[in-house]
Amino acid sequence: MKVRIKAFARFREIIGSENTLEFDDGTSVLSALKSLSEGSKDFRDACFDKEGAVASHVVLMINGKRISGRDREAGVLHDGDELAVFPPVAGG
Amino acid sequence: MKVRIKAFARFREIIGSENTLEFDDGTSVLSALKSLSEGSKDFRDACFDKEGAVASHVVLMINGKRISGRDREAGVLHDGDELAVFPPVAGG
Amino acid sequence: MIRLQQDDFEVGEFIEEARSRGTGAIVTFIGIVRDDGIEGIELEAYHDVAEQELAIIRDEAMREFPLHNVDIIHRTGPLRVGDNIVLIVVSAGHRKEAFLGCEYVIDRLKQTVPIWKKEFRKDGEHWVEGE
Amino acid sequence: MIRLQQDDFEVGEFIEEARSRGTGAIVTFIGIVRDDGIEGIELEAYHDVAEQELAIIRDEAMREFPLHNVDIIHRTGPLRVGDNIVLIVVSAGHRKEAFLGCEYVIDRLKQTVPIWKKEFRKDGEHWVEGE
Numbered sequence: 001m002k003v004r005i006k007a008f009a010r011f012r013e014i015i016g017s018e019n020t021l022e023f024d025d026g027t028s029v030l031s032a033l034k035s036l037s038e039g040s041k042d043f044r045d046a047c048f049d050k051e052g053a054v055a056s057h058v059v060l061m062i063n064g065k066r067i068s069g070r071d072r073e074a075g076v077l078h079d080g081d082e083l084a085v086f087p088p089v090a091g092g
Numbered sequence: 093m094k095v096r097i098k099a100f101a102r103f104r105e106i107i108g109s110e111n112t113l114e115f116d117d118g119t120s121v122l123s124a125l126k127s128l129s130e131g132s133k134d135f136r137d138a139c140f141d142k143e144g145a146v147a148s149h150v151v152l153m154i155n156g157k158r159i160s161g162r163d164r165e166a167g168v169l170h171d172g173d174e175l176a177v178f179p180p181v182a183g184g
Numbered sequence: 185m186i187r188l189q190q191d192d193f194e195v196g197e198f199i200e201e202a203r204s205r206g207t208g209a210i211v212t213f214i215g216i217v218r219d220d221g222i223e224g225i226e227l228e229a230y231h232d233v234a235e236q237e238l239a240i241i242r243d244e245a246m247r248e249f250p251l252h253n254v255d256i257i258h259r260t261g262p263l264r265v266g267d268n269i270v271l272i273v274v275s276a277g278h279r280k281e282a283f284l285g286c287e288y289v290i291d292r293l294k295q296t297v298p299i300w301k302k303e304f305r306k307d308g309e310h311w312v313e314g315e
Numbered sequence: 316m317i318r319l320q321q322d323d324f325e326v327g328e329f330i331e332e333a334r335s336r337g338t339g340a341i342v343t344f345i346g347i348v349r350d351d352g353i354e355g356i357e358l359e360a361y362h363d364v365a366e367q368e369l370a371i372i373r374d375e376a377m378r379e380f381p382l383h384n385v386d387i388i389h390r391t392g393p394l395r396v397g398d399n400i401v402l403i404v405v406s407a408g409h410r411k412e413a414f415l416g417c418e419y420v421i422d423r424l425k426q427t428v429p430i431w432k433k434e435f436r437k438d439g440e441h442w443v444e445g446e
Contacts, residue, residue: 283417
């Protein structure tokens with residue numbers, strides 16, 4: 001299946017604004033982020049804390065909806081999903 | 093001495109926007125208002141309460157400064173003063 | 185700018201002028217003749233004293249909050265439903281003080297500035313009672 | 316109207332449009348690029364999601380307070396000191412709810428709308444940390 005990963009601000013500067021990746025069906029958010037960080041130490045440093053968990057300040061959305069709690073890692077991706085990764089917002 | 097008496101809103105409709113009256117030196121605010129009400133029952137009803145005191149909702153200014161407390165009756169007028177009489181304000 | 189005038193005002197012009205280099209927020213209040221069954225209003229002012237009181241309120245607001253600029257324009261004379269009555273434009277470095285400053289000005293204005301409003305209705309006219 | 320756009324906006328136009336027959340108060344907030352030693356900023360947005368979040372905030376504000384109209388225009392792209400960033404126009408019957416509605420919108424916007432700000436300074440560039 002194909003998942004589009006969108007990145008913004010600091011994260012965009014590291015991995016680019018959009019990556020379409022091919023995953024096995026049922027891939028978790030955590031696995032998808034890990035795949036991305038294999039290609040980029042900078043992304044790994046930005047996205048994960050020292051224990052290897054998704055850092056608490058990283059905001060994640062699937063198809064424009066914020067995901068929280070356990071879903072930030074265990075959430076399951078589906079074909080055509082858009083996963084967005086970004087730092088805390090700072091508009092206005 | 094001459095005192096200009098300005099009236100606004102309801103009070104203006106009763107006695108007109110401006111009256112210049114001739115008083116003895118040292119006339120009090122109360123005396124000035126009483127003189128005005130001699131010529132107009134409507135003004136007396138608007139300006140005084142049943143006990144003959146200046147009604148509490150009436151606002152008074154001398155030369156653009158609000159007068160309060162005892163000065164609302166005992167305040168002394170001087171030649172060239174502008175005494176203003178009006179209801180509570182309602183702008184904005 | 186503090187002004188009592190018959191003419192309408194252009195909000196955009198005042199907003200442009202309110203901007204200085206440290207300005208991060210402009211809050212604007214516009215009071216409008218509301219349609220609650222009236223046909224129109226007439227605003228009467230003790231002109232010089234009203235302008236003087238508006239300037240006092242501006243000075244108080246600028247002492248109370250770190251504001252860059254405060255404009256207050258209040259209209260007088262006959263107005264119809266939907267017409268502008270008053271414009272307050274407050275600029276500041278940050279939004280909190282701009283909001284606080286703008287609310288301060290309109291709240292004080294309604295308490296102290298000698299302006300009165302007569303409403304015209306189908307069944308007659310009457311003066312709006314101040315507080 | 317809800318919109319994310321590169322172009323500047325004309326405040327006066329939105330204020331005219333915000334007026335309906337029962338409107339007695341319009342409160343406007345304008346956020347501006349503040350000069351605190353920066354040379355300029357660049358605003359980046361998750362475009363569709365940001366517009367969607369702005370619409371949610373407008374709907375929340377209109378549920379929470381008795382408002383007539385809420386417009387939110389937020390700019391993106393490169394901006395200089397003194398440029399407009401965001402415009403919020405809120406109309407209501409009375410002033411209290413217009414102020415509350417307008418503050419609600421800007422406070423929520425800063426919490427939830429996916430927009431980021433990069434500041435350019437003489438000594439380099441950096442992303443502003445959100446809360």
